[in-house]
Amino acid sequence: xxxxxxxxxxxxxxxxxxxxxxxxxxxxxxxxxxxxxxxxxxxxxxxxxxxxxxxxxxxxxxxxxxxxxxxxxxxxxxxxxxxxxxxxxxxxxxxxxxxxxxxxxxxxxxxxxxxxxxxxxxxxxxxxxxxxxxxxxxxxxxxxxxxxxxxxxxxxxxxxx
Amino acid sequence: xxxxxxxxxxxxxxxxxxxxxxxxxxxxxxxxxxxxxxxxxxxxxxxxxxxxxxxxxxxxxxxxxxxxxxxxxxxxxxxxxxxxxxxxxxxxxxxxxxxxxxxxxxxxxxxxxxxxxxxxxxxxxxxxxxxxxxxxxxxxxxxxxxxxxxxxxxxxxxxxxxxxxxxxxxxxxxxxxxxxxxxxxxxxxxxxxxxxxxxxxxxxxxxxxxxxxxxxxxxxxxxxxxxxxxxxxxxxxxxxxxxxxxxxxxxxxxxxxxx
Numbered sequence: 159x160x161x162x163x164x165x166x167x168x169x170x171x172x173x174x175x176x177x178x179x180x181x182x183x184x185x186x187x188x189x190x191x192x193x194x195x196x197x198x199x200x201x202x203x204x205x206x207x208x209x210x211x212x213x214x215x216x217x218x219x220x221x222x223x224x225x226x227x228x229x230x231x232x233x234x235x236x237x238x239x240x241x242x243x244x245x246x247x248x249x250x251x252x253x254x255x256x257x258x259x260x261x262x263x264x265x266x267x268x269x270x271x272x273x274x275x276x277x278x279x280x281x282x283x284x285x286x287x288x289x290x291x292x293x294x295x296x297x298x299x300x301x302x303x304x305x306x307x308x309x310x311x312x313x314x315x316x317x318x319x
Numbered sequence: 320x321x322x323x324x325x326x327x328x329x330x331x332x333x334x335x336x337x338x339x340x341x342x343x344x345x346x347x348x349x350x351x352x353x354x355x356x357x358x359x360x361x362x363x364x365x366x367x368x369x370x371x372x373x374x375x376x377x378x379x380x381x382x383x384x385x386x387x388x389x390x391x392x393x394x395x396x397x398x399x400x401x402x403x404x405x406x407x408x409x410x411x412x413x414x415x416x417x418x419x420x421x422x423x424x425x426x427x428x429x430x431x432x433x434x435x436x437x438x439x440x441x442x443x444x445x446x447x448x449x450x451x452x453x454x455x456x457x458x459x460x461x462x463x464x465x466x467x468x469x470x471x472x473x474x475x476x477x478x479x480x481x482x483x484x485x486x487x488x489x490x491x492x493x494x495x496x497x498x499x500x501x502x503x504x505x506x507x508x509x510x511x512x513x514x515x516x517x518x519x520x521x522x523x524x525x526x527x528x529x530x531x532x533x534x535x536x537x538x539x540x541x542x543x544x545x546x547x548x549x550x551x552x553x554x555x556x557x558x559x560x561x562x563x564x565x566x567x568x569x570x571x572x573x574x575x576x577x578x
Contacts, residue, residue: 174343181347181420186494186555189424225336226343227423228430228457228464231329284472286425287492 163210165318172199172309173219177226191293193301194268196223196234197241201267202309204245205253207318216242233278237271244270257303265299334435334459341461344420344430351419411564413437415445417557418462425492427470429453431560434461439562442522446561450528450551451475451516455562467554468497468529477529478517479508485517488529488548494555497530499546506544508535514548524565 176195184192196219203211220238224231244267245252252263272295279285312318415433422428433439435458443455445465453467466473471492477499478485487500502508512532518525530548537544 177340178343178347181344181422183347183351183419183421189421192421192424221336222340225333226340228426228428229423231333284426288425291425 163319165313165316168312168316168318169203169207169211169215172203172312173222177222180223181226190288190290191297193298194271194294196220197238197268197271198264198298198302198305199309200238200242201245201264202306204242205249206309206313208246208249210319211242212246213239213242216240230278230282233275236278237274240274241267241271257306260306261299261302264302265295268298269295330441330457333457337457337459337462341459344418344462347420348418412446413439413562413564414559415562416559422464426472427453427467427490427492427494427554428456429465429467430462431455431465431562432462433562434459434463436460437562438564439463444523444563444565446527446563447552447557447559449553450530451523452550452552452554452557452560454522465560468550469494469554474500475523475529476517476519477514480513480515481509482507485519486514488514491547495549496533497548497550499548500543502544502546504537504542504544508532508544508546510534513551521565524563 173196176199179195180192200211200216200219203215216238217235220235221232223229223234223238227234248263252260255263269292272292276285276291413433415431415437418430418432420430422430431445439455439458441455441458445452445454451468453465453470453473455463456466457464467490468475468488469490469492471490474487474489476485477488484506486502488497489500491498499514510532513528514530514532516523516525516527516529528551530550532546532548535544535546
């Protein structure tokens, strides 16, 4: 018998806030090092509730992100689905890591999603030509421990299962 | 993805999805418009008075110039009629405001608050007071996305104002820089040379300023000059943009991407 789910609106709200943070205007120097908020939130929910949030959520969140950023439709949808898949595969290991090691795993996951995006951009011929392209993976890894604590607090407070 | 890139079948899907994103965009924009409103309401009486005075003087000057311009325009039209040319002066315009949201930092795109409800279409040119800004690439009912001329996948046909030589200017992805393609290395190019739109291709109206040359580099082994120019329009600063319905010739097929 399936478990009773609750708190679906909390998950949706967290994704909406992540998209909001992605769009928030930043000064020119900080724009390139903006963390990949939506990817981070997706990884968190995949780790915390792997039975509930997985590839489908990743695909939809990625599609919304594509529309938000004005990218090719499906670019982030594909990479987010792959990130969700990998997180589902790895969550039992990442969950027990200490925060520093968790951040390293996040660095690898986000960098891999960026690499996939870079390949697709390369195929359509609009490759970014600066090394600052890779800064989001670094900033995402740095922000991860704090995000993890906040999201865990939210999940426990609203008893999202 | 291939469908979107090659055939643009998904434009309706995209505009439907962007309706969901629309409220989030407005939430992001809200603090900025609030701050703008508050500072507008709090500006002191003396600033308003001096502003008003300044604008009155400027208006007078512009009116005087306009009289001359009207005479010149009618003379121009008469001469063109004599020459049997189909050129027409006077484009329909609409003022749109920027929505303050950040898009992908490696493309140069903006979101404006007018959409297909105001008859905007993909491929439409955008101007500000000092020159061409870019063109509309995606339209949804209440907002649309526009590509700036500095976007790496944007190209605009231009003409050197002094010699009339034609060229293509593409974006570099860096703010405030565009690059001229295929300029033979024996071309004389002064610094500050003005580049205007040539109107070829039928997408941009002819004769509007686009950029000024800031540096030229000659590579001895290559047949072409490397020419970098700075857009005359204030791409990073303008809050309002003009959307233009060009009246010259038949409308081009609307194609997103501007290739």
